[in-house]
Amino acid sequence: MSPVSVFIYRTRLLPAILLGPCLLWIAFFFLIPLITMTWRSLSEGGFSVAAYHEVLTSPQYLKVALNTAQVLTLVTIATLILGYPIAYILTMTSGWIRALILILVSIPYWVDVIVRSFSWLILLGDNGIINKTMLTLGIIDHPSSLLYNRTSVLLGITQILLPMMIITLYGAMIRIDRSLLRAATIHGASDLRAFWHVFFPLSLPGVYGACLLTFVLGLGFYVTPALLGSPRETMITQTIMIEATENLNYEHTSAASIMLLVVTMAIVMVYNRYFGLDRLWGGGKT
Amino acid sequence: MTSTKSIAAGTGGARVELRAVSKSYGDTSVLHSISLDIPAGAFVSFLGPSGSGKTTTLNLIAGFLKPDCGDILFDGLSVADTPPNYRDIGMVFQSYALFPHLTVCENVAFPLRMRTRMSKVAIRQRVAETLELVQMSAFGTRHPRQLSGGQQQRVAMARALVSNPRLLLMDEPLGALDKQLRDQMQFEIKRIHRRVGSTFIYVTHDQSEALTMSDYVVLMNKGEVAQAGTPSELYVEPAHAFVADFIGDSNILTGSVLSVSEDVASVSLRMGVTLTVPRRNVPVSVGQEIAISLRPEDIRLRQPAHAQQGETVRGRVIELGYLGDSYKLCVAISADTLRVKVPASMAAGVSVGGDVELSWNKDAPRLLRV
Numbered sequence: 001m002s003p004v005s006v007f008i009y010r011t012r013l014l015p016a017i018l019l020g021p022c023l024l025w026i027a028f029f030f031l032i033p034l035i036t037m038t039w040r041s042l043s044e045g046g047f048s049v050a051a052y053h054e055v056l057t058s059p060q061y062l063k064v065a066l067n068t069a070q071v072l073t074l075v076t077i078a079t080l081i082l083g084y085p086i087a088y089i090l091t092m093t094s095g096w097i098r099a100l101i102l103i104l105v106s107i108p109y110w111v112d113v114i115v116r117s118f119s120w121l122i123l124l125g126d127n128g129i130i131n132k133t134m135l136t137l138g139i140i141d142h143p144s145s146l147l148y149n150r151t152s153v154l155l156g157i158t159q160i161l162l163p164m165m166i167i168t169l170y171g172a173m174i175r176i177d178r179s180l181l182r183a184a185t186i187h188g189a190s191d192l193r194a195f196w197h198v199f200f201p202l203s204l205p206g207v208y209g210a211c212l213l214t215f216v217l218g219l220g221f222y223v224t225p226a227l228l229g230s231p232r233e234t235m236i237t238q239t240i241m242i243e244a245t246e247n248l249n250y251e252h253t254s255a256a257s258i259m260l261l262v263v264t265m266a267i268v269m270v271y272n273r274y275f276g277l278d279r280l281w282g283g284g285k286t
Numbered sequence: 287m288t289s290t291k292s293i294a295a296g297t298g299g300a301r302v303e304l305r306a307v308s309k310s311y312g313d314t315s316v317l318h319s320i321s322l323d324i325p326a327g328a329f330v331s332f333l334g335p336s337g338s339g340k341t342t343t344l345n346l347i348a349g350f351l352k353p354d355c356g357d358i359l360f361d362g363l364s365v366a367d368t369p370p371n372y373r374d375i376g377m378v379f380q381s382y383a384l385f386p387h388l389t390v391c392e393n394v395a396f397p398l399r400m401r402t403r404m405s406k407v408a409i410r411q412r413v414a415e416t417l418e419l420v421q422m423s424a425f426g427t428r429h430p431r432q433l434s435g436g437q438q439q440r441v442a443m444a445r446a447l448v449s450n451p452r453l454l455l456m457d458e459p460l461g462a463l464d465k466q467l468r469d470q471m472q473f474e475i476k477r478i479h480r481r482v483g484s485t486f487i488y489v490t491h492d493q494s495e496a497l498t499m500s501d502y503v504v505l506m507n508k509g510e511v512a513q514a515g516t517p518s519e520l521y522v523e524p525a526h527a528f529v530a531d532f533i534g535d536s537n538i539l540t541g542s543v544l545s546v547s548e549d550v551a552s553v554s555l556r557m558g559v560t561l562t563v564p565r566r567n568v569p570v571s572v573g574q575e576i577a578i579s580l581r582p583e584d585i586r587l588r589q590p591a592h593a594q595q596g597e598t599v600r601g602r603v604i605e606l607g608y609l610g611d612s613y614k615l616c617v618a619i620s621a622d623t624l625r626v627k628v629p630a631s632m633a634a635g636v637s638v639g640g641d642v643e644l645s646w647n648k649d650a651p652r653l654l655r656v
Binding site: 183185187188 | 350381383
């Protein structure tokens with residue numbers, strides 16, 4: 001052994017050496033800004049929680065928060081309804097069919113969010129593919145406005161979050177013991193009843209987890225509602241952005257950001273408590 | 287739905303026939319033209335090492351797999367087009383496969399809810415009866431995860447039996463239990479078999495389990511039936527070296543045939559001994575290379591000082607193992623070794639390195655079909 005490795009062994013420095021660069025990075029670019037932001041949110045006119053009070057009682061923030069919650073609830077339901085059957089098929093198939101579906105599901109996932117949001121502009125715009133096709137076919141006389149409303153925002157966010165919903169559901173479903181389905185079948189259940197009485201109830205924890213995750217990821221969406229929505233569809237991140245860049249109200253911005261962070265963390269903690277975060281990358285509780 | 291049938295009275299067991307059934311996965315052939323006839327109400331074990339095809343055969347009977355060719359018949363009728371849920375089978379899985387989201391009572395009620403139109407009251411009563419049969423009445427409201435392995439096993443039995451299926455399939459049901467519990471459950475399962483009268487098919491790789499419990503044993507090897515018969519037939523009259531080796535312990539001795547008469551064959555063994563062996567209708571001819579099985583417990587032990595008249599073989603003890611009630615010896619005879627098992631009292635004074643004389647009854651060695 002070289003003197004250096006002896007030194008590392010004796011002083012048990014290895015974890016520090018391995019973790020150090022990453023910890024430094026996180027401390028410098030995440031923790032310090034976060035502390036600064038927290039400090040700002042509390043320092044409106046000396047030390048006070050006035051900023052929080054103002055944000056919480058502001059009709060504008062309330063409206064945006066409600067809108068955000070509504071949009072994300074609808075998105076979560078839509079991704080669940082669209083994603084559940086696909087995750088189920090993924091679970092039940094094997095070999096190249098499963099591989100093909102997985103590829104089809106994950107390719108859009110790797111495409112940038114901005115690109116995917118823009119693609120909806122091309123589809124739904126006044127000169128977009130849908131309007132042009134309908135004009136050509138004579139179904140409509142003049143372009144109908146498909147963009148900049150709640151539907152277009154829903155479509156965009158749903159499409160972007162659907163792969164995440166499918167993968168998370170699949171990760172939960174693949175853990176369901178197949179011999180349970182055989183046990184149901186041999187004891188008289190048709191495929192449909194085996195699904196309804198055994199598979200579906202056992203998939204519910206996965207459903208709750210995937211829904212929480214989809215909702216949390218949706219909280220951070222900025223580009224998609226900004227591109228596809230109108231001011232009426234403004235979501236919480238956009239409002240924070242506008243306050244920061246146009247109104248330069250850093251106290252409000254900081255307070256709103258901290259509250260968004262707390263809500264997100266709370267949901268993530270609930271998720272971790274009941275489903276285990278490590279499930280997301282394949283390990284963990286069974 | 288199948289028609290509602292009388293649950294209270296057992297309907298007897300199903301006769302199960304396999305006719306030239308073959309199965310392969312891709313290029314790997316798992317079963318080669320298996321034919322079996324399992325009598326109604328029998329307790330039959332499928333015994334064999336892993337990969338012998340016993341679980342595949344069970345899954346074919348259950349209907350989880352379809353045979354590539356051949357036919358499976360229940361009571362003389364082909365079940366080729368009958369899906370598993372219509373086959374009137376109960377099954378105990380290796381992992382028990384109890385529904386984790388249902389209580390013990392709900393698990394046991396499941397086949398009744400799927401198969402019959404019984405009223406809730408009638409279902410409750412039948413579930414209670416069945417739980418009593420497996421001595422689990424006190425646990426009806428628990429969930430499977432709150433039960434021990436042995437208790438889960440009993441619940442799995444109850445679920446399989448509750449709708450009085452004519453055929454019960456068990457896939458290594460005791461594999462996960464410790465030895466004491468396994469011995470106890472073996473007798474329980476036999477008791478239940480006598481009570482319900484269904485045909486039981488029991489898959490195991492444990493030969494003592496198969497011998498203890500079964501009316502018939504189907505010994506499988508490499509996708510074929512090596513030998514099927516009663517436990518004593520397989521033990522006393524093994525047809526092949528594989529059977530002699532797998533059922534109990536056996537010395538497999540090879541040699542060539544010197545002479546053949548109607549009843550006996552004289553065999554020159556490779557260890558330098560000539561033996562006269564009962565033929566028992568095994569076809570042999572002079573000069574043929576054959577194998578003989580000789581069970582360790584059929585060999586007697588004498589020390590040279592007490593040597594008597596008769597056919598004896600001299601050897602040197604190279605290993606000696608104490609088993610409590612008996613001793614296990616390895617005796618070297620020229621280049622070969624024989625395993626010997628004798629009662630503890632017979633082995634007094636024997637030590638490693640000492641010379642012994644071995645003898646056996648004339649009908650102890652068995653000619654094996656090669």
